[in-house]
Amino acid sequence: MKNSILKITLLFLGSISLLSCSKSDSDNPSPSALSAPINLSATAISSSEINLSWVHNSKNTTGFKVERKTGSESYAQIATTNKGETAYSDTGLNASTSYNYRVRAYNTDGDSGYSNDSSAETSAVVSENGKAYYIDATNGNDTANGTSEATAWKTLSKVNGTTFGPGDKILFKSGEVWNGQLLLSGSGSNGKPIIVDYYGTGNKPILNGGGVTENDNTTVRLKNGAYWEINNLEITNTNGSTAQQGPIWGLRVIVDNGTVINHIYIRNCYIHDVNGNVAGKDTGGIYVTADGSSPAFYNDLQIQNNLVKDVGGLGIATQSPHASVKVADRYPFLNVKITGNTVGPTGRNNMIVRASDDAIVEHNRLINSSVFDKGHSIFNFNTVNCQIQYNEAYGNVGPIGLADRGGFDADYNCKDTKIQYNYSHDNNWGYAIMKRAINENVTIRYNISENDKLSIYFYGFEGDKGMTRANIYNNTHFVKAGLGVAVFRDRTPFNTNFYNNIFYFEGTNEGLWGKEPNNCTFENNAFYNITTRGTNAVTGNPLLEAPGTGGQDIDWSNYPNVLTGYKIKAGSPCIDAGKDITGNGGKDFWGNTLYNGSADIGAHERQ
Known part of the structure; x- marks a missing residue:
């Protein structure tokens, strides 16, 4: 059925392509060599102001063009910013109005493509119980009232000495620098969070901790406060040396008073240069914890679109002693979303998701x-139903041996972990499962791996055998010629079902298995240049569209038009050759509905 409609589909697509040639160039400007900005985010600051921030890595840009529209209007340019200025404050807006934005880079050769669209709605006229406070490191004055740009405060000490309330805003002037700690106190309320952000146009305001080792050892601290949103800060914490400077962090959120903390958002911050050239799990970028002897947890925690790099220790992590899966009376974090962040290089793990x-x-x-x-690169611990998906991990390499250096790890003390729709490449290992109990019902499905250097799968210590049955299915693995990769290089796979996976080795007969599996089942897998295992095996070329062309730094805003080289072609022996699996998540890597006929093998269900 799938192959029989191919000619009709091609004729139809050809007709569409001819018609699309008449579309106006002004609707979709042709991109130059410049890459488009990504991760554009719009945040309403008040009834008349929206802050924008975005990410752009090209060095040959002159600046950025900001465009805006409302309702059914067409986009119109409203401003430009200079090279390196990836933030803009749009003021003088109407209250209770939704605005849409997009941004593109430009230089003397032309314009880039557009960023993603982002929208925000200005609030109604500020109520009496919410004030905006402005802080200006150059022209501020702590004896002023702080409630306007002209009467801005000056120092972090003034902010630290103030308890804020529902609807308040703490706005730091763009391009200014403060040295010291920002210690936030107070709580907002439902629908009236306290917002930390910037005002003006230019670079993010910078807060330098200087390697501080007091007040919880962090440059920015929020302690026992609910309903906060911390946005658009640049944060460092180092004394300038490469040595270990203690258990220090860039940004910490702490609850230690036995309460539930609602609505904590950390968005669009740039955190870098924390500590020296060190590892350890007690230092790093963003750390959200529930401490103390009385149970406490977070509800509605979002860590979004942050850039965390060049930090000793961890990039982003959560932790709590109150959520062990070994006990019935546990207090995990709820409604946690960690999305759109770029993390690394880091001294230790990029990301650890615990107690959620x-x-x-x-x-x-x-x-x-x-x-x-x-x-x-990422692992979870003391979690139930943690979904790690649509992420890219690369560059986790080190000495050959048994060291943990995989992209994605389903660690123990967890239940129902799902690692799905991810892209691992150029790590030592692709995907890991810890065999120690408790590790129940691990699922690794519809992922893509490319050129992981030593092994595709990495299991826990050889003596551990406490994990329940794991399921690994519909993953596509590609290994270029000459790498010498083994599927299971150093650790014995255990108690796992392998269904519908593609093991594609480019070099003739170069595929190696490594360790002999223990109590594992292989059904309906495709093997190319590696000996087959199990029943219903498919051999021969899987006919992938363009294997080995995945690249790096995937822009997920282009989804599903990403990693399309790993789709299967018409005529592939993998079509309809898989094993139907119940509870399969309902979609393949690119969002196609499962199944179209019988299951296909690999991460693509051909339509």
Whole structure:
């Protein structure tokens, strides 16, 4: 059925392409060599102001063009910013109005493509119980009232000495620098969070901790406060040396008074240069914890679109002693979303998700993890139903051996972990499962791996055998010629079902298995240049569209038009050759509905 409609589909697509040639160039300007900005985010600051921030890595840009529209209007340019200025404050807006924005880079050769669209709605006229406070490091005055740009405060000490309330805003002037700690106190309320952000146009305001080792050892601290949103800050914490400076952090959120903390958002911050060239799990970028002897937890925690790089220790992590899966009376974090962050290089793991139930961890870019010690790019611990999806991990390499250096790890003390729709490449290992109990019902499905250097799968210590049956299905693995990769290089796979996976080795007969599996089942897998295993095996070329062309730094805003080289072609022996699986998540890597006929083998269900 799938192959029989191919000619009709091609004729139809050809007709569409001819018609599309008449579309106006002004609707979709042709991009130059410049890459488009990504991760554009719009945040309403008041009834008349919206702050924008975005990410752009090209060095040959002159600046950025900001465009805006409302309702059914067409986009119109409203401003430009200079090279390196990836933030803009749009003021003088109407209250209770939704505005849409897009941004593109430009230089003397022309314009880039557009960023993603982002929208925000200005609030109604500020109520009496919410004030905006302005802080200006150059022209401020702590004896002023702080409630206008002209009467801005000057120092962090003034902010630290103030308890804020529902609807308040703490706005730091763009391009200014403060040295010291920002210690936030107070709580907002439902619908009236306290917002930390910037005002003006230019670079993010910078807060330098200087390697501080007091007040919880962090440059920015929020302690026992609910309903806060911390946006658009640049944060460092180092004394300038490469040595270990203690258990220090860039940004910490802490609850230690036995309460439930609602609505904590950390968005669009740039955190870098924390500590020296060190590892360890007691230092790093963003750390959200529930401490103290009385049970406490967070509800509605979002860590979004942050850039965390060049930090000793961890990039982003959560932790709590109150959520062990070994006890019935547990207090996990709820409604956790860690999305759109770029993390790395880091001294230890890029990201650790602990003590959270039903957490969504997606669209993150995890780069060069654990440059000063071992550690997988991301793992979870003391979680239930943690979903790690649509992430990219690469560059986690180190000495050959048994060190943890995989992209994605389903660690123990967890239940129902799902690692799905991810892209691992150029790590030592692709995907890991810890065999120690408790590790129940691990699922690894519809992922893509490319050129992971030593092994595709990495299991826990050889003596551990406490994990329940794991399921690994519909993953596509490509290994270029000459790497010498084994599927299971150093650790014995255990108690796992392998269904519908593609093991594609480019070099003739170069595929190696490594360790002999223990109590594992292989059904309906495709093997190319590696000996087959199990029943219903498919051999021969899987006919992938363009294997080995995945590249790096995937822009998930282009989804599903990403990694399309790993789709299967018409005529592939993998079509309809898989095993139907119940509870399969309902979609393939690119969002296609499962199944179209019988199951296909690999991450693509051909339509």
